[in-house]
Amino acid sequence: MSRILTYREALREGLDEELARDPNVVLMGEEVAQYNGAYKVTEGLWKKWGDKRVVDTPISEAGFIGMGIGASMLGVRPVMELMFWSFHSVAFDQLVNNAACVRYMSGGLCHCPIVVRGPANGGTNVGATHCHVPEGLFAAFPGLKVCAPATPADAKGLIKAAIRDNDPVYVMENTLLYGTSGEVPDPADGDFVIPLGLADLKREGSDISLIAHGRSVLHALEAANILQSQHGINAEVLDLRSIRPLDVDAILKTVKKTNRVVLVDESKPFGGVSAMVGTLIMEQAFDDLDAPVQRVCSIDAPAIYSPHIENEQLPNPRRIVEKVLSMA
Amino acid sequence: MSRILTYREALREGLDEELARDPNVVLMGEEVAQYNGAYKVTEGLWKKWGDKRVVDTPISEAGFIGMGIGASMLGVRPVMELMFWSFHSVAFDQLVNNAACVRYMSGGLCHCPIVVRGPANGGTNVGATHCHVPEGLFAAFPGLKVCAPATPADAKGLIKAAIRDNDPVYVMENTLLYGTSGEVPDPADGDFVIPLGLADLKREGSDISLIAHGRSVLHALEAANILQSQHGINAEVLDLRSIRPLDVDAILKTVKKTNRVVLVDESKPFGGVSAMVGTLIMEQAFDDLDAPVQRVCSIDAPAIYSPHIENEQLPNPRRIVEKVLSMA
Amino acid sequence: MTSASSPALDFSQSPINQALSPERKIELFTMMVRIRRFEQAALKYYNAGKMGGFLHLYIGQESVASGTISLAGPDDHFITAYRCHGHALSVGMNMNECMAEMFGKQTGCSKGKGGSMHFFAPDKGFWGGHGIVAGQTPLGLGLAYGLKYQGKEGCCLCYLGDGAVNQGAFHESLNLAALFEIPVVFVIENNGYSMGTSQKRSSSFRGCLAQRAEGYDMEWDVINGSDVYEVRAKTHIAMERARKEHKPTLLEIDTYRYYGHSIADANHKKYRTPEEIENYKQNHDPINLFRRRLIAEGVLTEEIADAINKAAQEEAAASVQFADQSPAPTIADISTDIYWETDNQTPASRIGRHFFDA
Amino acid sequence: MTSASSPALDFSQSPINQALSPERKIELFTMMVRIRRFEQAALKYYNAGKMGGFLHLYIGQESVASGTISLAGPDDHFITAYRCHGHALSVGMNMNECMAEMFGKQTGCSKGKGGSMHFFAPDKGFWGGHGIVAGQTPLGLGLAYGLKYQGKEGCCLCYLGDGAVNQGAFHESLNLAALFEIPVVFVIENNGYSMGTSQKRSSSFRGCLAQRAEGYDMEWDVINGSDVYEVRAKTHIAMERARKEHKPTLLEIDTYRYYGHSIADANHKKYRTPEEIENYKQNHDPINLFRRRLIAEGVLTEEIADAINKAAQEEAAASVQFADQSPAPTIADISTDIYWETDNQTPASRIGRHFFDA
Numbered sequence A, B: 001m002s003r004i005l006t007y008r009e010a011l012r013e014g015l016d017e018e019l020a021r022d023p024n025v026v027l028m029g030e031e032v033a034q035y036n037g038a039y040k041v042t043e044g045l046w047k048k049w050g051d052k053r054v055v056d057t058p059i060s061e062a063g064f065i066g067m068g069i070g071a072s073m074l075g076v077r078p079v080m081e082l083m084f085w086s087f088h089s090v091a092f093d094q095l096v097n098n099a100a101c102v103r104y105m106s107g108g109l110c111h112c113p114i115v116v117r118g119p120a121n122g123g124t125n126v127g128a129t130h131c132h133v134p135e136g137l138f139a140a141f142p143g144l145k146v147c148a149p150a151t152p153a154d155a156k157g158l159i160k161a162a163i164r165d166n167d168p169v170y171v172m173e174n175t176l177l178y179g180t181s182g183e184v185p186d187p188a189d190g191d192f193v194i195p196l197g198l199a200d201l202k203r204e205g206s207d208i209s210l211i212a213h214g215r216s217v218l219h220a221l222e223a224a225n226i227l228q229s230q231h232g233i234n235a236e237v238l239d240l241r242s243i244r245p246l247d248v249d250a251i252l253k254t255v256k257k258t259n260r261v262v263l264v265d266e267s268k269p270f271g272g273v274s275a276m277v278g279t280l281i282m283e284q285a286f287d288d289l290d291a292p293v294q295r296v297c298s299i300d301a302p303a304i305y306s307p308h309i310e311n312e313q314l315p316n317p318r319r320i321v322e323k324v325l326s327m328a
Numbered sequence C, D: 001m002t003s004a005s006s007p008a009l010d011f012s013q014s015p016i017n018q019a020l021s022p023e024r025k026i027e028l029f030t031m032m033v034r035i036r037r038f039e040q041a042a043l044k045y046y047n048a049g050k051m052g053g054f055l056h057l058y059i060g061q062e063s064v065a066s067g068t069i070s071l072a073g074p075d076d077h078f079i080t081a082y083r084c085h086g087h088a089l090s091v092g093m094n095m096n097e098c099m100a101e102m103f104g105k106q107t108g109c110s111k112g113k114g115g116s117m118h119f120f121a122p123d124k125g126f127w128g129g130h131g132i133v134a135g136q137t138p139l140g141l142g143l144a145y146g147l148k149y150q151g152k153e154g155c156c157l158c159y160l161g162d163g164a165v166n167q168g169a170f171h172e173s174l175n176l177a178a179l180f181e182i183p184v185v186f187v188i189e190n191n192g193y194s195m196g197t198s199q200k201r202s203s204s205f206r207g208c209l210a211q212r213a214e215g216y217d218m219e220w221d222v223i224n225g226s227d228v229y230e231v232r233a234k235t236h237i238a239m240e241r242a243r244k245e246h247k248p249t250l251l252e253i254d255t256y257r258y259y260g261h262s263i264a265d266a267n268h269k270k271y272r273t274p275e276e277i278e279n280y281k282q283n284h285d286p287i288n289l290f291r292r293r294l295i296a297e298g299v300l301t302e303e304i305a306d307a308i309n310k311a312a313q314e315e316a317a318a319s320v321q322f323a324d325q326s327p328a329p330t331i332a333d334i335s336t337d338i339y340w341e342t343d344n345q346t347p348a349s350r351i352g353r354h355f356f357d358a
C-alpha cells in the first residue's frame, strides 16, 4: 500500500522514522525546531521529540556543522539543515576538509556519519547568492557522498539511507519540489530505504536518453512527453538520484540502448555534474555514441533575480526539446 | 634580451612592476610583508614599498579577502596572497559570492578588480587539507577568472595581466615551480604581459595532444620526450595557462591536428578542469576524435602524506606515458 | 524604555541635532514616512504576485537608516544586508528604481538582476543590499579601508542584524578593523529576532551584543532606536571617531520590525506575542514619536505631517505604476554584467572563451 | 614572570597537585622529557631527509600538553592543531607510531596518510592533529557536545594558537559553547607568535586574548605555562566546571616555542631577538623548572632525572629505527580509508561507483 505524500512530508516521515529508530540521530539547524523549519520540512518534530533531538542553532554554519562533525566522531548522528544549501559557502572548510578528510588523515581511525541537507536550487527568484546547486562541487571531493532526490518516494528513501550511512552524505533537496506529491510506500509495509548509488529509470524509451537529477528530472519527463506527442521521439529518462556514489552501469546501459544522450543539469555549464557524466560516457561508451553527448544547463551567469526571466536561465522542458531536436 | 629567472623571481618582478605602475595596487596576506612571504615570492617588496603597499594580515582569510573586495569596489586594487590556495575553504563565501556576483547583482554598478594568488598543488607531502587544486572549482563560477602559469615567463606575464584586469582573477601558482627557472623577457624590452585566455603550444607534435596546465605541463613535456625517444610517438603539448577565459580555439585546433587527446590535470577525476575540457572536446570536435579523450588525474582520494608515495597519486610522466600507450 | 515625550536624555539638544534646521528635520521625518509608505506599497504588490523571491520589510526600523544616513558627508559610504530598502531611500535612491527592481524590471536599480535584497547605488555611496548573513561585513570594512588608503576623510557605516553577529566573517572584520584602525562603524540593528529566534536564543553575551567590542579593544555604544535624535547624536560621535581618528566603533541600535522576518514568515505572531508587537507600535514607533516631537517643537503641524504622508503614498503608488509598465529583462540580459571586460568590450574580452553555454 | 624557584603563587599546594603522588610527579616530568627528546630526534631525521612536508616542533611548550592532559579522566577528550606531537605523547601514544607517521610509513598512527600534522588516537581520546588554522575548534566543541548528548561526565580540551583566535570558526564556536552550555575548554597556547607575526600584530585585544570570552559571558583565565603546577591547577578548575556544570572556559597559557614556526622557518631569529629566545630557555623552560622543583621537593634526584633523560633519548632513537625499517604505503593504500562503507565492504559499498579513477 502506498499513500500520496508531498516531498516535504516524505522527508519529514523519513526523518521521524530515523529519530525513532536511533537515539543518536539529532536534527540541527537554523529554525528547524521551534519555528518548524524555514520550509517546514521538520514541522512537528521538535514538539514530538523535544529539545535534545531537534536543535535550533544560531546563524553559524561553520560552527554548528563543525560541531556536528565533531559529535559524529563520538557516535552521535547529526542531521544538519542548511536553510539553503547555498550557505555552504560559509561552512566550506568544515564540509570539504573536516568531513571529507578526517577519515583519510587518521588512516581510518575516525569516521563521520553526518548528513547535511537542505534545498539547492534556482527558480524561486532569490538571486545569485541563494541559488547555488553544488552537487557536482561536493561530489568532486572523495570522502563525500551526494544525492539529489526528485520525487517524494526518493526523498524519503534516500534521506533514510543517508542517515544510516556511516560516511558524510549531503542531500540536496529543492524548494520547488517540497510541495509536489507522489506515491510513497506505507511504513506498515516495511522499512523503505533507497540505497545511495542506484539510478532510477523514470521513463523507458528507445530513441534518446535524457539523464538528469533533482528537479531537472521533472523537466526531462515533461520534455519526453512533448517529444513523444509532438515529434514522435521516444525518450528514455534516467534519474541519477545519487551523484556519488554514481550508478555508472545504469548510465552506460541507457547509452548503449539509445546511442544518443542529452544531459540535463541545473549546474552552470563549466563543470557541474553534466561535465563529469559527459566525460564518463566518452571515456567508457565512446563507440556507442551516434552523436556527441549534449547538455542543457543553466545559462552561464550568476542567477538572475527577475521572475520574468529566471526560468529561462534554468533548464526547462522547452530548452530540452529544442536541444533534442537540434541533434536530429 | 631575456634573462633566466626563477618562477618566484618572475612573479616578484611582475608584482614589483605593477606596484610601480599603479599606486592603487596593494599586496596583502599572511606574512607577505615583514617575513617576506612564506614562500618568499614577495621578498624585498615590503622593504621597498613600505607599510601602505605591502600589508601583513592576521590569519583571517574571509576577513581580509572580503576587505580587499570591498576596497576594490572603491578603486583600490588588492593583490591578495593565500599562503596556500587550499585556505580558500575558510574564505569561500567571499570568493564565490561577493567577488563573483557583486557585479551581476548590482546590474553592473560595482566591479571587483582583485587578484587572489598563491600556490595550489600537491606534491610537497603536506596532507589532504593543504593540497587542493581548485582551478576547476573556481572557473565554474561565472564572474571569476582563473589562470595557472607553468613557466617563469608565463607567471610574470599572467600576474601582470591579472592585476590589470578589471574582474576578479585567481592565480594558481605552485610551490614546486617557485624554484624552477626559465627565460623571461627583459623589462628594458618593454612591458611584458600575457593576456588571459591564451593557451600556449609548448611542444609541437603530430600524433597525440597532451593538454595540461600548471605543473602538469612539465610532466607532459617530460612524457612527450619519453614518448618520442622510446616509442617514436610525437606528442603535442598544449598549455592552457588560463582556465577561464579558456582558449577553446587552441584546444580544437590541436584536436583536429592529432585526433587523439590525453588531458593531464592534477585535479581529482570527478569534475576538475579535465572533465570540462573533455566535455568541450566531445561537444565541439566529436568527429575529429579517433579515440575517446583520456585523462590522467590525481588518484581519487584525499591527498596522501607519505613522501614515499605521494608522487604516484599525482599525474607524473610515467602515468602519462602509460596512458598514451594504452590508447594505441 | 521611556516614551519619547519624556526621554531619559534629551538628545534633541546634542550639537549635531541642534544644528538641524527645521527644513532638515522635516526632510528627516519625510524620509522615514517615505520608507514606510514605499514598503507598504511593496507589500501590497508582493501579495498581488508582482514580485518574486523574498520581501524583508524594514517597517518599524526606519529611524535607523534614515537617522544614521542623515549624517552622511561626501566621503561616507554605506552597506547593509538584505533588509535594505530603508537604506536605499535614505541615501537618495528614488522609489521608481527601487520598486522596479522588486518587480524584476530593466529599469530597476540593478536591472532586475538583484531583487529586493540587492539594491545598489554606488554613485550615492550605497554598496548594497547583501543576502548572505554577515557577508557584507568584510566588504564594509574594505570600503573603509579604501577610504583610508585613498586619504579621504570619510567612513563606512556597515549594518548587520542581531542574528548576524554570530557569523565568523563579522568577528574577523572586528579584529581587522581595530587592528588596522579602519574608519568603519558597524551598526547592529537589533530588532530582537533573527527570523523566529530571539536574541537570547542565538547569542551568548554579557550586557549587550555591542559589548563584544571590548574583546577587540574597540569602542561601542547602545542606542534607543525609537528616538531618531539619539540615533543621530550617538552615531555622529562614532562617525567622527572614524573620520578623524581612524578608529572603528560597534554600535547596537535597539529597534523592532513590525512584520515577519520576510513576508513568507507566517509564524511571526507565534514567536512574539501580539502584546509585544502592539506595544512597539503604540509606544515606540519612531515615526509617530518623531512626528509628535516635531509638532511639539513647532517644526511640524498635523496638516503638514498629513500632507507629507499623502505625498509619500502617492509617490509610492506612482512607483508601482512605473515598475509595472517598465520592460522586463530579456534572455540576452541574463548574460551581461558578469565581467567588466566583456561588458566594456575591451581587447581582453576578445581573447579566450568567457562563457560556456552549449 | 617570576622564576619557578620563587613562584608568585605556589600552585604545588593546589589540591589537584597535592594529590599527586611522587610517582605521578615523576611520570609527568618524564612525559615532558620524552616529548622533547622525541622531537629532537624528529628534527635530526627531518633534516636528514627522512620526512616530507612540515615539522612544527613543540619544544618549549611541553608543560601545556603534558600538564593539561595529565588531568584526563576516562571521558575526557582532546583535539589540537598541527603542532600535535606533545599532545599525542601525552595521551599515551607511543613514539614508534608517531615517528613512523612522520616517516610516512604504514606503521604510523595514521598509516602514513596524515604526517606530522595529523596524529590521531581516538581510543585514547585524541582526535588529531589538524592543519587548517582553527578548523579544529568546532570539532572540539562537537566532541564536547557529543559527551553531553551521551550523558557522560567528561569534557573536551580543544587547543589552538594565538594566531588562530582570529578565525571566524573559533568565534562561532565560542558563542555556541556558551549558548548551549557545552563542556569544552578552549586552550590558547600563546607562544607569542603566529609564524613571523607577533601577537600584537595579529590581534587587537584588551588585556589578554582570553578576555574575549567575556563578550560571550564565558569564564576565562590566564596561566603561566612555565609552571606545570599552575597549568594543572587552573586547567583542573576549568575541566571541573565543564564536567560538572557544563560550562565552557577559555584559557590562555603563556608559553614559548624555541624553534621556528616549522623547520622551514629560517626567519625565526629575525622576528624574535636572540635574547628573547635565550631568556626563555634560561629562565622559563618548563622542563628545567619542574626538574629543579622536584629535586627541591625531594621527589627527584639529579641521577634519576638524568636516567629519565637518557631513557627518553634511547626510546626516541629506537622509534627512529622502527620507523626507518617499517614498510612504506603502497599505491593501493592510497585508495583506502576514504569511506567507512567501502573499507568495511558493506552492502552499501557495492552499489554505485565510489571512485572515478580513469
Ligand SMILES: Cc1ncc(C[n+]2csc(CCOP(=O)(O)OP(=O)(O)O)c2C)c(N)n1
Pocket: A030, A059, A061, A083, A087, A090, C083, C131, C132, C133, C160, C161, C162, C163, C164, C165, C191, C193, C194, C195, C261
Ligand atoms: C549565511 C546565511 N545563513 C542563513 C541565512 C538565512 N537567513 C537570512 S536572514 C536570517 C536571519 C537574520 O537575522 P538578523 O541578523 O537578526 O537580521 P534581521 O532579519 O532581523 O534584519 C537568516 C537565518 C542567510 N541568508 N545567510
Ligand SMILES: Cc1ncc(C[n+]2csc(CCOP(=O)(O)OP(=O)(O)O)c2C)c(N)n1
Pocket: B030, B059, B061, B083, B087, B090, D083, D131, D132, D133, D160, D161, D162, D163, D164, D165, D191, D193, D194, D195, D261
Ligand atoms: C586557514 C589557515 N590559514 C593559514 C594557515 C597557515 N598557517 C599555518 S600555522 C600558521 C600560524 C598559526 O599560528 P598560531 O595559531 O599562533 O599557532 P602556533 O603555530 O604558534 O602554534 C599559519 C598562518 C593555515 N594552516 N590555515
Ligand SMILES: [Mg+2]
Pocket: C161, C162, C163, C189, C190, C191, C192, C193, C194, C195
Ligand atoms: Mg534581527
Ligand SMILES: [Mg+2]
Pocket: D161, D162, D163, D189, D190, D191, D192, D193, D194, D195
Ligand atoms: Mg602562536
